Amino acid sequence: MIISVTSGKGGVGKTSLVVNMAKAVADLGGRVLVVDCDLGLANVDILLELAPSKNIQHVIMEGERLEEIVVSVPQGFDVLPASSGVAELTRLDNETKEILLEHLQGLWGRYQWVFFDTGAGIGDTVLWFNGLAHRIVVIITPEPTSLTDAYALIKVLHRHQGKQDFWIIINEVNNRREGQRLFEQIGRVVDRFLGVKVHLLGVIPQDRNFSQAIREQRLLIEGWPLSPASQAVREIAEVVFGWRSRLGKGRG
Numbered sequence: 001m002i003i004s005v006t007s008g009k010g011g012v013g014k015t016s017l018v019v020n021m022a023k024a025v026a027d028l029g030g031r032v033l034v035v036d037c038d039l040g041l042a043n044v045d046i047l048l049e050l051a052p053s054k055n056i057q058h059v060i061m062e063g064e065r066l067e068e069i070v071v072s073v074p075q076g077f078d079v080l081p082a083s084s085g086v087a088e089l090t091r092l093d094n095e096t097k098e099i100l101l102e103h104l105q106g107l108w109g110r111y112q113w114v115f116f117d118t119g120a121g122i123g124d125t126v127l128w129f130n131g132l133a134h135r136i137v138v139i140i141t142p143e144p145t146s147l148t149d150a151y152a153l154i155k156v157l158h159r160h161q162g163k164q165d166f167w168i169i170i171n172e173v174n175n176r177r178e179g180q181r182l183f184e185q186i187g188r189v190v191d192r193f194l195g196v197k198v199h200l201l202g203v204i205p206q207d208r209n210f211s212q213a214i215r216e217q218r219l220l221i222e223g224w225p226l227s228p229a230s231q232a233v234r235e236i237a238e239v240v241f242g243w244r245s246r247l248g249k250g251r252g
């Protein structure tokens with residue numbers, strides 16, 4: 001099952017949540033791959049303190065095989081790293097997309113869960129990766145711009161790709177009630193103007209250990225396993241873990 005973790009606004013916690021969810025799902029027994037889909041501005045390798053010699057850039061530009069690029073991390077999952085500072089990769093032409101898709105299809109059958117950590121916004125590459133996913137998880141924070149940008153992203157994915165269902169994580173809230181209120185707010189708007197359904201996947205409290213974890217290049221759920229945010233990530237992972245069995249073994 002391919003799960004894309006995406007957002008309208010940048011800096012809302014996508015990469016932080018993807019790597020922590022990947023470990024939490026792997027801890028439950030899943031074979032997990034994280035794909036850094038922010039092809040020109042990669043971050044996953046930094047958060048995991050990887051120094052990959054090759055990345056997706058080498059597949060696209062030099063014809064390397066993805067298998068040669070995948071890195072197994074000690075946290076128990078695999079990572080497909082991307083490159084940083086390569087402007088050409090921020091917009092993929094159709095031929096490149098076809099090549100990449102062919103490579104990816106040969107790879108992800110080996111995994112039960114594939115997490116896409118997409119870039120932010122409604123750019124072509126973000127939309128393309130979201131289009132490949134079985135489930136789209138949109139991260140929203142309480143900032144009003146995050147909410148309006150999430151609406152814009154959902155609108156574009158619905159109109160251009162016919163996506164009907166979105167799973168929402170409200171991140172960086174002061175309390176659960178605030179998360180619930182924000183979820184209801186986005187739910188009302190997308191239902192009224194787009195006829196789209198959103199589902200609450202989880203609410204994650206604000207936790208300054210998240211930025212400490214990034215500075216130390218550690219995972220929150222490893223370094224601060226008892227924090228409320230770690231607990232929330234694990235609860236989300238349990239829901240995600242249950243998705244695959246419901247989807248059936250044939251897909252993903």
Ligand SMILES: Nc1ncnc2c1ncn2[C@@H]1O[C@H](COP(=O)(O)OP(=O)(O)OP(=O)(O)O)[C@@H](O)[C@H]1O
Nearest residue numbers: 010011012013014015016120172205206207210211
């Ligand atoms: N629940 C949280 N509480 C406090 N800080 C958080 C929380 N979640 C994420 N952050 C912080 O938000 C910042 C951005 O996180 P991250 O890089 O994961 O976001 P992103 O959406 O992947 O960014 P980009 O759009 O640039 O790829 C980081 O400093 C991280 O520590």
